[in-house]
Amino acid sequence: MGKVVILSTGGTIAMDQTASSSHPVPSLTGRDFEQQLASHFPTDMEILAEDIVNIPSAHISLETLQKICQKAQGHSSNPDVAGMVVTHGTDTMEESAYFAHLCYSGSQPVVYTGAMRSANETGYDGLRNLISALRVASSPEARELGVLMVMNEQVHSAGEVRKFHTQRVDAFQSPPYGPIGEITFDKLNIKRRITRPAQSLEPNYVTPVPLVALTADFEVALLEAVQEMKPKGVVIEALGGGRVPPKIMPVLADLIESGVPIVMATRCGIGPVIDQYGYTGAHRDLKKLGCTFAHNLSGSKARIKLMLVLGNGIDSTQLNRFFEEES
Numbered sequence: 001m002g003k004v005v006i007l008s009t010g011g012t013i014a015m016d017q018t019a020s021s022s023h024p025v026p027s028l029t030g031r032d033f034e035q036q037l038a039s040h041f042p043t044d045m046e047i048l049a050e051d052i053v054n055i056p057s058a059h060i061s062l063e064t065l066q067k068i069c070q071k072a073q074g075h076s077s078n079p080d081v082a083g084m085v086v087t088h089g090t091d092t093m094e095e096s097a098y099f100a101h102l103c104y105s106g107s108q109p110v111v112y113t114g115a116m117r118s119a120n121e122t123g124y125d126g127l128r129n130l131i132s133a134l135r136v137a138s139s140p141e142a143r144e145l146g147v148l149m150v151m152n153e154q155v156h157s158a159g160e161v162r163k164f165h166t167q168r169v170d171a172f173q174s175p176p177y178g179p180i181g182e183i184t185f186d187k188l189n190i191k192r193r194i195t196r197p198a199q200s201l202e203p204n205y206v207t208p209v210p211l212v213a214l215t216a217d218f219e220v221a222l223l224e225a226v227q228e229m230k231p232k233g234v235v236i237e238a239l240g241g242g243r244v245p246p247k248i249m250p251v252l253a254d255l256i257e258s259g260v261p262i263v264m265a266t267r268c269g270i271g272p273v274i275d276q277y278g279y280t281g282a283h284r285d286l287k288k289l290g291c292t293f294a295h296n297l298s299g300s301k302a303r304i305k306l307m308l309v310l311g312n313g314i315d316s317t318q319l320n321r322f323f324e325e326e327s
Contacts, residue, residue, distance in 0.1 A: 002082030003046040004137050005075050006030050006130075007068060010054040011089025013115035013126035024118035026054045033087065033130060040131055045138055057089025057096070057114075062205055062307070065099040069203040076106025083109040083137030087130065090114040090163060090171065093149065097158035098301045101147040101327065102308050105200035109142040112149045112158065116169045125152070125169050132183045139188045145180075146196040155181035157194040159327030162298060164269070175270045197327055204311035206232040211303045213237040213267050214244060223251045233261045233306045237299040238286075242266060242273035246280040249289070256290045261316040263323065265294035265302045272296055292319045296326065 008014065008030035015024035030049025037047055052071065053064055068086055075081050088096055097112040104110055113133035115126030133150040136142050147158035151172045156179050165171040174180075181190040208231050212223060226234060234255060238244055242264045244252070252262055264286055266273050273293045275283040287293075294302035302323075309322050 003080050005084045006049040007086045008051045009088050011057045011114050013087050015118035017120045057092040065096050066203045069100045069103045072110045085133045085137050086112045101158035103201050103203040110147045111137045153183040154179040201308045201312045205307040206310045209233045209307045211235045235263045235303045237267040238264050241275040242283045244281045262291045263302050264291050265299040
């Protein structure tokens with residue numbers, strides 16, 4: 001079955017009560033995972049754990065996302081490695097996995113997993129998720145699928161998966177198509193293949209790239225404050241299928257004229273960014289203005305993509321090509 005590398009980064013899967021804290025904090029290390037897994041796998045699978053950080057994912061930095069990706073890419077050059085598992089906090093796991101999805105080019109799968117309950121809680125799901133992730137990472141069926149996420153015995157593509165619930169163990173979903181596979185009686189069943197990005201990006205990014213969510217009667221001063229930050233790019237979570245209040249159109253125009261790319265996502269959970277309306281601030285107005293559209297990406301994923309595309313020296317004239325890809 002080969003060798004599987006666990007890249008441990010903390011999160012709820014690594015949280016437990018400690019002598020100094022009655023509330024769970026990141027404390028379990030890669031070595032602890034190795035010991036827990038020893039009785040669950042045959043001797044022909046070698047499991048090696050490597051600690052990158054041990055923090056809640058709410059504390060994670062872009063530098064750490066870059067480091068995870070670089071570590072995974074490095075291990076992929078070893079033909080003895082069947083795959084990699086990244087243990088991660090679930091708060092930002094969607095973004096971290098998507099960062100790797102856009103940059104990782106290896107053949108072996110990189111499988112993100114985490115937990116919704118800490119090790120001190122009844123029903124701790126961390127060990128079960130980790131076992132499932134290792135089964136996927138070591139499976140020949142998962143080769144060439146790129147970056148995946150395994151939670152609650154479901155296998156998701158990092159390009160599609162979203163976190164939809166704050167507490168439930170089935171918090172992660174992949175609308176509208178669903179997971180690409182599942183673990184059934186310890187067997188991996190891939191139900192559909194996915195298309196990886198046509199071009200793998202280098203894990204270089206630019207900042208600041210703020211994400212702004214629009215609301216009814218949105219305060220223009222907020223967008224003006226973003227403009228004063230001198231951003232490298234801006235992602236807007238627009239209303240509905242990609243619409244904005246007319247009063248922010250002049251600020252958007254100023255940003256675009258100054259060379260700042262604007263990517264329009266939607267604040268809705270599911271659906272493309274497009275419409276056929278003719279009123280001010282609708283899709284056709286934004287297209288004429290020069291905005292790029294995130295299509296089916298969430299605002300947080302569109303932000304990661306924009307950071308990386310610009311960090312790879314790709315100018316605004318080529319943005320549409322990258323954002324038109326399904327993933």
